[in-house]
Amino acid sequence: MKHIAGIIRHAEQHCKARGARLTVKRKQVLAGLIQSDKALSAYELIDFCKKQYGESIPAMSVYRILEFLENELLVHKLNLANKYVACAHISCDHAHDVPQFLICGKCSKVKEISVKPSTIADLQITVQETGFKLISPQLEMNCLCNDCLAQVALQSRENIQ
Numbered sequence: 001m002k003h004i005a006g007i008i009r010h011a012e013q014h015c016k017a018r019g020a021r022l023t024v025k026r027k028q029v030l031a032g033l034i035q036s037d038k039a040l041s042a043y044e045l046i047d048f049c050k051k052q053y054g055e056s057i058p059a060m061s062v063y064r065i066l067e068f069l070e071n072e073l074l075v076h077k078l079n080l081a082n083k084y085v086a087c088a089h090i091s092c093d094h095a096h097d098v099p100q101f102l103i104c105g106k107c108s109k110v111k112e113i114s115v116k117p118s119t120i121a122d123l124q125i126t127v128q129e130t131g132f133k134l135i136s137p138q139l140e141m142n143c144l145c146n147d148c149l150a151q152v153a154l155q156s157r158e159n160i161q
Helices: 002-017 024-035 042-053 059-071 117-129 146-160
Strands: 075-078 083-086 098-104 110-115 140-143
Touching: 002 024, 024 042, 024 059, 024 083, 042 059, 042 083, 059 075, 059 083, 075 098, 098 117, 110 117
Parallel strands: 098 140
Antiparallel strands: 075 083, 098 110
């Protein structure tokens, strides 16, 4: 819990430096995303806040909070799943590469990785050459995490025996 409090404090300082305020409800929603290793929907965050803080936050408020957190670069929206994850780099003070997301198709665990801007620039050129315009460089890749991969391998061995 100490780790989460430190991340929240850093996020609060980040917002303050940008002229924004991280309210109590915003902190609660952000804490839910930080604690989860999976992407969460607005409704899952409503349930989290109800269980964790006894707070009933209306869906529209959660969506506004998520939009605020996304604009402040504290969370990312996974467009394919319509869910959100906390930015893996909230506590960093340096510029970041373009975030990409590995999403386990079995357990829904999400891992944020970075792709070099030069790779995205090459991709953008290829997209333009084919007659399209890249709107967002964010990639969401369907994967299997190591835990699920090991589970699949174990089940395969059991089925063979």
